[in-house]
Amino acid sequence: MISEKNWAQELAKSLISLNQLSEKAMICESEVTELQKVKDTFDIRVPQLFIEDIIQGNTALAKQFIPSKNEIIFLPEELEDPIGDARWTPVEGIVHRYPDRVLFKPTYLCGVYCRFCFRRNKVSDASHNLKSENAKTAINYIKDHSEIWEVILTGGDPLVMTDKVLQEILSEIAAIDHVKVIRFHSRIPSVLPSRITNSLIQLLKSTNKSIWIAAHMNSADEFTPEAKIALAKLIDNGIPVLLQSVLLKEINDTHETLVSLFKVAIENRVKPYYIHYPDLAKGTEQFRIPLKKAIELVKGLRGTISGLCIPHFIIDIPGGSGKIAINTHTAKECKNNTWEFESPLDGTIITVQYPHGDEHSETFR
Ligand code: SF4
Incomplete structure (x- = not known):
């Protein structure tokens, strides 16, 4: 069973220094000095769970967590x-x-x-x-x-x-x-x-x-x-x-x-x-x-x-x-109750006229 102690221990095993990143070949040795100012400005923490994947070349993880100049x-x-x-x-x-x-x-x-x-x-x-x-x-x-x-x-x-x-x-x-x-x-x-x-x-x-x-x-x-x-x-x-x-x-x-x-x-x-x-x-x-x-x-x-x-x-x-x-598709009223929609399937513009509820209720009265 996972206990509170386990997760705290795992957290303590995250990589938090440039030297640790260099030891794992996540950055080059020369970057330990080059990135010092970055480290001084924004802290580092790379979770233990991702270390192996980053070493294996997972760039989506590396770019999110490894500092850069x-x-x-x-x-x-x-x-x-x-x-x-x-x-x-x-x-x-x-x-x-x-x-x-x-x-x-x-x-x-x-x-x-x-x-x-x-x-x-x-x-x-x-x-x-x-x-x-x-x-x-x-x-x-x-x-x-x-x-x-x-x-x-x-x-x-x-x-x-x-x-x-x-x-x-x-x-x-x-x-x-x-x-x-x-x-x-x-x-x-x-x-x-x-x-x-x-x-x-x-x-x-x-x-x-x-x-x-x-x-x-x-x-x-x-x-x-x-x-x-x-x-x-x-x-x-x-x-x-x-x-x-x-x-x-x-x-x-x-x-x-x-x-x-x-x-x-x-x-x-x-x-x-x-x-x-x-x-x-x-x-x-x-x-x-x-x-x-x-x-x-x-x-x-x-x-x-x-x-x-x-x-x-x-x-x-x-x-x-x-x-x-942000609206990714357009819906534009071009004249009263008539709307233009952009089809998500092929981008064509479709014009649709919708009956207006209020006008109908007027007619039926
Ligand atoms: S984005 Fe990352 S660093 Fe920022 S608050 Fe969330 S977990 Fe923390």
């Missing part, structure tokens, strides 16, 4: 807080951007440090973790706002916290009557699946709320046998899992790579929910493809694979103005 090239458009969390932070640890839900960020630690992370200016630094008096204020904020229907635990990665700490947080949230849904945003099911222990499952099931997990995975290879078992364990225990991905250059920026990612997700009962265009975080230009190409890629999925496999394509407007779902 491009990360300290900052463009003027890139921001420390690309999605404007600070603008919507009424008290420390809470982001209240949309009326019915808040982000609650108790920790900035993760099981991996992704090179494209949109919170890379904060993650890995435990000094940003919520102190207990601030956690109390954050919980009181949720209590005092009866419009908050959903609490999204994020960070960092909330599932790196121990069961004991999670239990304290969950019991506080569970006691708030108007909160009906608790969602975890986590990369843990793929990077540290041993964390999905029986005791964690019992803890998640013990609340009286609807619990959801949005699992972050960007390539089909992240659905390892271990990850599949962890996902099945969550789902079999009544905890639905959504897939959240980022569209990343040379990682999943082809029709084929996206199709295999979304198909393997559905085959494992994980619903593709969002695919994000990379946020304008500092030093992440190497991960972006032109937005126009990104739209075409996502558009190419509709009509090719089952609708079950297709996520919303999302952009978080820089500065904190919210998420928008």
Whole structure:
């Protein structure tokens, strides 16, 4: 049986230094010095589970987790807080951007440090973790706002916290009557699946709320046998899992790579929910493809694979103005009640006239 000790030991075996990466031949010896400034700016953590695959040449994993010198090239458009969390932070640890839900960020630690992370200016630094008096204020904020229907635990990665700490947080949230849904945003099911222990499952099931997990995975290879078992364990225990991905250059920026990612997700009962265009975080230009190409890629999925496999394509407007779902197909009203639709099968424009409900009710009166 997987115990809490096992996952903590596995986490401790992740690679966190340039020397360790060099010893495993993930970077050249000369890069230990060349990449020092990158390491000083953005921490490294490569999960034990992916070490062998990266050594064997899995570039989709290597590009996500192995540092590169491009990360300290900052463009003027890139921001420390690309999605404007600070603008919507009424008290420390809470982001209240949309009326019915808040982000609650108790920790900035993760099981991996992704090179494209949109919170890379904060993650890995435990000094940003919520102190207990601030956690109390954050919980009181949720209590005092009866419009908050959903609490999204994020960070960092909330599932790196121990069961004991999670239990304290969950019991506080569970006691708030108007909160009906608790969602975890986590990369843990793929990077540290041993964390999905029986005791964690019992803890998640013990609340009286609807619990959801949005699992972050960007390539089909992240659905390892271990990850599949962890996902099945969550789902079999009544905890639905959504897939959240980022569209990343040379990682999943082809029709084929996206199709295999979304198909393997559905085959494992994980619903593709969002695919994000990379946020304008500092030093992440190497991960972006032109937005126009990104739209075409996502558009190419509709009509090719089952609708079950297709996520919303999302952009978080820089500065904190919210998420928008990008429409990949056009529906245009050309004259009263007559619409033009672009066929997802061959791109032809089809004109359809819809009877207008109100006009008919006039006729029948
Ligand atoms: S796991 Fe999430 S929060 Fe942590 S580094 Fe990766 S993208 Fe950022």
